[in-house]
Amino acid sequence: MPVPRCLTIAGSDSSGGAGIQADLKAFAAAGCFGMSAIVALTAQNTVVVTAVHETPPEFVLAELDAVFSDIGVDAAKTGMLFSRSIIETVADFLAEHPVTLVVDPVMIATSGARLLQPEAVAALVGRLLPLATVVTPNLDEAIVLAGRPGSRRELAERIYALGPAAVIVTGGHGEEPVDHLFDGNEHFEIRVPRYAKRSTHGAGCTHSATLAALLARGLPLREAAEEAGRIASNAVANGLEWLGAGEGPVDVFGLEAGR
Numbered sequence: 001m002p003v004p005r006c007l008t009i010a011g012s013d014s015s016g017g018a019g020i021q022a023d024l025k026a027f028a029a030a031g032c033f034g035m036s037a038i039v040a041l042t043a044q045n046t047v048v049v050t051a052v053h054e055t056p057p058e059f060v061l062a063e064l065d066a067v068f069s070d071i072g073v074d075a076a077k078t079g080m081l082f083s084r085s086i087i088e089t090v091a092d093f094l095a096e097h098p099v100t101l102v103v104d105p106v107m108i109a110t111s112g113a114r115l116l117q118p119e120a121v122a123a124l125v126g127r128l129l130p131l132a133t134v135v136t137p138n139l140d141e142a143i144v145l146a147g148r149p150g151s152r153r154e155l156a157e158r159i160y161a162l163g164p165a166a167v168i169v170t171g172g173h174g175e176e177p178v179d180h181l182f183d184g185n186e187h188f189e190i191r192v193p194r195y196a197k198r199s200t201h202g203a204g205c206t207h208s209a210t211l212a213a214l215l216a217r218g219l220p221l222r223e224a225a226e227e228a229g230r231i232a233s234n235a236v237a238n239g240l241e242w243l244g245a246g247e248g249p250v251d252v253f254g255l256e257a258g259r
Contacts, residue, residue, distance in 0.1 A: 004216035005072055006032040007099075008209060009064070009090055010079030010106070011040040011052075011115065013202075017249030018109070019079060022202035023209035029231070029252045030213035035071065037063035039090070040082045042115075046201055046244030049109050054082055057089040064093045075100040075216035077208050078128065084120040091127035100215050103132040103164065104208035105141050121145075130163030134221060136208045142169045152180035153187055160184055168225055170207060179229045181222060188222055192229040199239020199248035206252050207232035 006027045013019035020036045027034030039060050043051040067073060076099050081087050094101060105124055107116040116124070125145060129135055135145075137159065143149050146158035152169040159167045166183040177194035180187065210231045214224035235250035243249060 004032045004074045004213065005035065006209070006213050006216050007035045007037065007067055007073045007076040008079065008212075009037045009039060009060075009076060009081070010104075010205070011042050011082065012038050014041070014043050015045045015201075015244070015249070017046065018202035018205045022205040022250070022252075023077065023079065025252050026206045026209035026231075027213050030210050030217070032074075032213040032216055033071075035067050035073070037067065039086045040080060042080075044109065046246035046248060048246075049115075052082065052115075054086065057085050060086060060089050061093060064090070064097075068097050073097075073099050075102070075212045077102040077104060077212040079104050079205055079208065080106040080115045081124065081128075082115060082120065083117050084123040087120055087123040087128055091123075091131060094128075094131050098131075100133045100212070101131055102208050102212040102215070103128055103135040104204060105135060105137050105145060106204070107141050107144060125162055129159070132164035132166075133215065134166040134168060134211065134225075135159060135164045136168045136170055136204075136211065138170050138204060152178065153182070156180050156182035156187070166221055168211075170204065171229075177233075179225060181225050183221060188225075190226050190229050192233045193237070195233070195237045197236055197239050197241055199241035199243075199250060200236055201239075201244075201247045201249045203232055203236050203250050206235050206250055210252075 008023035142155040179190040211228035241248040
């Protein structure tokens with residue numbers, strides 16, 4: 001295919017900074033055709049998530065079937081999945097339709113709102129992680145998945161034991177800005193710049209979506225991880241921190257820089 005096809009399975013962010021909206025921007029910036037299966041609608045802005053409306057699982061299934069049966073998918077990523085029933089629906093479908101899969105285990109919004117129900121964590125671990133080409137938790141999410149605190153190296157090894165083919169514990173949280181990649185054989189530390197910017201809304205989504213797009217384009221995992229880290233970091237550096245009263249959205253296109 002001349003243009004790789006990428007699918008995001010996640011929630012919609014009404015403010016446009018994260019979720020489906022951030023993923024589609026990242027796919028486009030990486031030269032891929034983006035598609036979406038929306039599992040939840042969120043009413044949110046840079047400060048707060050005021051409401052979440054879950055998509056019925058049967059409609060999520062219809063979205064997935066429509067995309068896969070016609071256009072096809074070279075790589076997919078999951079983001080906010082919200083509930084156990086949504087995770088089980090997505091996992092059942094992807095088990096029957098194997099594809100390069102980036103799992104971004106979104107649990108908490110930048111604003112602090114919970115985007116994954118507590119009872120859904122076990123389903124995420126047991127059903128979705130074993131299907132993942134790579135899972136990309138931040139430090140806080142990695143601790144939840146691993147079951148206890150540890151170094152990024154230790155967390156990556158514990159999460160790898162849960163079934164994914166590779167793990168990247170991202171460097172957006174914690175003292176050191178390092179993405180730690182473990183592919184089951186080797187550990188790699190990927191240094192990423194950290195910017196003192198009030199514009200991180202959508203950074204994790206941008207990282208995982210870019211990673212999926214680069215894998216769809218055929219890049220090896222380590223090279224894709226390095227490039228995704230660089231692009232996500234630049235999106236923060238170019239972020240629109242003047243938008244909204246909270247954490248402004250990242251900007252993967254460098255809109256202001258290009259003026």
